[in-house]
Amino acid sequence: MVPRQVFVAEFEDIEINCTVVSYTEITEVIWRRGDDTILSNSSILYLKNTSRGDMGLYFCQSKNRIDAEIQTMSKVTKLHVEYPPIAKVPDNTTADDQEDVILHCIVDSHPESTITWYSPDNEVLSNTSMLELKNVNRSYIGNYTCKGQNVVKGSTRSDRSTTYLFVNCKLEYFFVEYAYMVISMSHEPENSLGVYDNVSYKNPDPPVVEVPSNITVNDQDDLILQCIVNSYPPSSVTWYSPDTKKISNTSMLELKNVSRTYIGEYTCRAENEIQGLTFTTSNSTLLFVNFAPVVVVSHNTTAVEFQDIVIDCKVVSYPMSTVTWQNYNNQDISNSSGLLLKYVRPKDEGIYTCTAENVIQGNHHTRSASTTLYITQTKQHCRCNRRCTYLKNILNITMEQARNAMEQIKKELTVEPTTLTSYIIKKISMKNSNTSSIGFGVIAIMIIILVFGFLVGGDIIKLAKYLHDCRRLELKEVKTVNKTSESKEIRAKTNRQRKKRKLKKCKGDKENEGLNPKYRTLKKL
Template identity: 20%
Template sequence: MANLKIFVLAVALKGLTQAAGILPDGPLNGSVGGSVMFTTSLTEADGPFDGVTWSFGVSTIIQHTPTNNLTYPAYEGRITFFPSTASLELKDLTLDDGGQYNVNVFPDRSGRTKLDVYAPVSSVTVTPQSSDLVEFSSFSLTCSSSGPSLSFIWMNSSSEVTSSDRVQITDGGSTLTVVNVTRYDEQSYRCRVFNPVSEGISDPVNILVSYGPENTKMSASPSQEFYEEGSDISLSCSADSRPSAQFTWFVNGTKLPDSGPELTLRNIQFSQRGDYSCQAFNSRTLTNETSPSILISALQKISRVSIKASTEQIIEGSSVTLTCEASGSSPSRTWKKDGSDLNLSENVTLSEDNTVLTFKAVKKENSGEYVCLVRNPVSSSEAKFTIVVNYGPENVQIEGKDLINENDQIKLICSAESTPSATFTWRLNGSEIIGSSAEFLKEKAQSSDSGTYTCEAKNTVTEKQSTAEHELHVRTGCSSGCSAGCIARIIVGCLVVAAASAGGFTVYKKRHNREPEPPPQNTEENDVYEEMSTVYQNVGK
């Protein structure tokens, strides 16, 4: 014990002459019932220490030597000492624990710091002066809480409230006043109270602001400029207002018996046409506002659309009109051809109201499907008409062989451009042939079938006709179907047989006693010619 007293005295004297400042700058903050840690800047490498003394003001907390610890009665069970760093933890804090704390580490280290102890924040409440306001009035909120050294922050639904030309925060922050209240001030407000060791927040207080009516407007469903007679129309009225506005209805300035935000017009007729409006009224602000009006009009639906042609049979080159007829209110007409917009020209024109489509001289390219679309703002309908331009026959042609052998098939095909399709008549050398189809067919040709074939095409609607001719030669006799050499041998044979009869030879000679024709140029035909000449000369001898 004597050694401990000598150590304390030595440390005290050393501390008066040299302070190393081994504690953090203060103040440190503690909460009633909580704990605080006095941590020195020393480490285990700085030890071991000859002695350590902690004190609060003039009262000793603990004295420590390598061989002994002495904790003073007021701190028994409330402290934890850490010999390796000379640090100290103080528990179960009370308001009386606030003050200056010192540590002396022998031989030459010391430090001092301050501890502030606070009671926890509790019982935070907000009291409104009024919570149901009319726009452009004022309100105040007062915040209260238990505990000393309190600070206040006001929060609305989304952020912190700060002072401005309309917002005043007074009484150390505990009172919030808002002047010229607007609808945007209608939200929840809270008060946040705090001290260095704790904080608390109040329950929300809802501020309600009555305003309006404003922005009173109405709408129609379905929304359109014109309505078909017999339609049901729903009118809706709305306004920015708190509390919700009450509504009355007017047509052409005359009040209707209906009330409420909805007005339904059923099976509307032309007689109900007019300017409709609604009026909103706020029972709290005692003001009203009337909406802009909406014109409600009814139209008759488009019906009985048809296209009528000026003639039943449309012949190329004639003048034709198509008239689009329809019933209903305010019809407008649009024409299309084969699904595309109609192209007008000097030959194809429309009347001023698009009712009559005129072809000054109709052409075959004007054939196609024509559509007249009739519409008004509430309906539409269409009619179709197909123009068939009758023309022709044109470009009459005959297809087939011009040289065949006897007993071969004759096949000739006649074609013509014509609407409707042409009928056909065949002639051979000017004489009509039985049959009227586009194809002339004979299974076995005869020599009498050689000649000029004429195909006559006729259009029964245009009453026009056109012809084409085709020359056909049918080869007959021994030469039929043989080559030039074959023909020569056949002829030679024939002449030999003929030579057996003197009479026949005489006749033959008489009939052929004339100068032979010049030889042909083709090699094979020339050989035939020479062979025939030799035979002829021998027979003649």
């Protein structure tokens, strides 16, 4: 057990204890940071002279032995390093007469500070980090102070930063012919003759835009993007969203409760006008949002027996997730988003689960979704499967090769009855000598069958019909005997009588053999 949060003042020492309770042997206890840096090999983490860079997540990891297996358990604590505020404002600022001015104050502290802006007369002007002054004139000239204040270990701490505002007053008493120079004045003329003091010249500059580099935040965090523009005369500033829509007309863009829909490129564009010419400059930053995986699979999936199927698992996350498929027995069967099942059978039916996991600042986030696979069986595929399996086993080939072989055999053996003559002629006319020999052999056999049938066909037909009648009578008697016999002796006696009748009727006596010489010839054959 460790405390969930620990607070310490900057430059102080701290000791964090990790209490481990186990009924078995504890093999190891270590402390590490979120970047997996090991800080201690004991249950006590000691940090000396802490600084704001030590702020973050710390993990206490313990290992024990259960049934010869090592089990690991981790607990996390967050270290807060409290330090007083450091306020920072821009250097001296220059504005034109009747222009709007925005002053920004950046305060670095922990915990967060309250911010207050003071006028040159020490009056409170604003309680936010941004001070907006509208239609400034020479009465606005002076020092503006930003104050940041917080509480560190029960003690109030504060810091101040000051910027000086110059206002370029309009001169209406004389004409300056230098086209690319601007005259600024901060005081009234000393006399009616138009004698001025504090007169300066400043060259106009197109805008230069600076924005933060690529930024990564967590889901539901708040974010402020600052666009720093250097130009003279001052520029108008506009922020654009990833879909090129205007979302802010100030140099500061505030985004609240960001989600993955905020991911994209944000552009700050500055524009000013010099001697009738418009100058535009822009700069962009990429925003990434860390969020847990979102997993989508189809609810039900149907496949045909003995075919291949691919089940897709769509995963959206940042950072990227690792994907694992598990079958109905909770066994890992794939590490890719597409699950390939080859040659599916009824036993493959069941629930398949896709699990995605990513790590955000040391924390593991896991999401899963399941689909039910149903197999459709067909008799045709069953017959094809038995034949293909037989070919696969005797030839030692793959199932795909067996299927191709079956298709080729079907093509070779399939001959339409109406085209038998054309098939034989085709085989005879082929250049292959073996194929031609087969064709001639088929014709020769057909001729012999016709001649033999013409000579002895009548007797053969009569003999076949006679034997058929004998067989039918025999089967009829066997059926009758099987139904009426009650003992083995009766069945044996009946069988002997049946054999005698059969010899008498089918073979005939010697007199019948003498009257039919062809019958003797056929009997010998």
